[in-house]
Amino acid sequence: MELYDVIIIGGGPGGLSAAYSAYRNGAKKILVIERDRELGGILQQCIHNGFGLHHFKEELTGPGYAGRCIALIQDKPEIRALTDTMVLSVSKDKKVTAVNPEKGLFTVEGKTVILTMGCRERTRGAIRTAGERPAGVFTAGAAQRMVNMEGYLPGKKIVILGSGDIGLIMARRMSLEGCKVQAVCEICPYSNGLTRNMVQCLYDFDIPLYLSHTILKIKGRDRVEGVTVAKVDEKMQPVPGTEFDIECDTLLLSVGLIPENELSMAAGVEIAPFTNGPRVDQRRQTNLPGIYAAGNVVHVHDLVDFVSDEAEIAGKFAALEAQGSLTPAVNTVEVSPVNGIRTCVPQVLHLPEGGEPVRLFMRAGAPDRKVTLEVKCGGEVLVKKMLPVVKPSEMVTLDIPAAKTALMHDKITVGLQSK
């Protein structure tokens, strides 16, 4: 069985950044396995710009960002990439079984494995909307792939449910292709997308946004003919008497993303609540020794730049472990989100003697202004940072220097304090 230093499952921005980082940190034999026909992952269908400002210090399109990541690993004898190859299982002892048309079924072994499978969209089944099963209901990402890569339009008259970034971006994209976007409906009282997308994707095209509204029913038997929309109360329950109909032939759903962890769970990787991804430490190691995870498979990011940053962490430590040069951890610290912070990655720290620099990635539970982010241990504030604004849609990061992590014991909390 062929033995690799690092095997990476998934050739999107996470997998490619992890591969490059593993290479730079001395790994000599790296394998990237991708199920699609080419590398780059979902970025290849995200043709809009706005990527890369943090990571490459330059504004790029999705395919542009993917191209940069691919160029970093190309022509390096240490890195091998297999496309059109589906991983069927990953075992606790880091054996990876996959299948492709050329080699058939095969198994390879890694000294370390990095999980970078990304996430997938929630579908109509997840939101249980009433109605028949007509053609014309798509997830926003599926429609994006049709329009941007395959050359088909899913319909002409569109309603979008969910105001996350993918929904907003698709509202603009369908408009530019000559479709009429009738409305975007959002069940929350605030948009879940970035402000720049609200302005450039909705306001620019005079597309109405219905906040605190949801779709009660999809009308039509063979093809979507319209949707019934209603206002919702504070408990997100429809308010009787507020129903109205919108005519459309297509409904796009942008109702959330789910980290894709079937392989992780089958391997025995522990999944954390709320993030629905592997519970990882600051090196992105899961509960299984030698198995690391990074990017959207761990928690859904809003910027690919942070996916790359996180994957570089996993790539580095996986490479060091494969070479036997990982500094052993002597101190285990649990990380608990409190007061207004809903999720925090990593969920646990395994710190070596003298500590180690740690970056926390957090998401707030609700929008707020002028708050202080505090990291506390045993009632003492170790690090704090003023935040002029927090939104659930925009991830918050905090760097903790090694010296501060050396003061930690047992458990830390991260939370928001209002002025």
Added chain:
Amino acid sequence: MNCIMCPMGCEMTVTLENGRFAGVTGNSCPRGAKYAETEVTDPRRMLTTTVRIKGGLLPLLPVVSAEVLPKGKVADCAAYLRNVTVEAPVQAGDVIVPDILGLGVDIVASRDMEKVND
């Protein structure tokens, strides 16, 4: 208007005198003031869309405007590009349509697209 320069998303109010920019309130920083002025006097946007491509791995090639375009012309440019077809191979950065609609901005390829033999 909403500022889009950073996550703050300040609500700004712009004052116009005889149709000309006269001042802004509600912004928290100079970048907001600059955005507000451009947005009321000469709003511009990037355009990303696709053109058809023959002989490539995919039937579509993603393209991007090399610079921002006048906001009012974005839809016209997108409509124009719907009828453009190119031949593979193409390299990221290749000019697909020079000086689109005489606006002085090139439309360039967002990615490489190899020629596929079949």
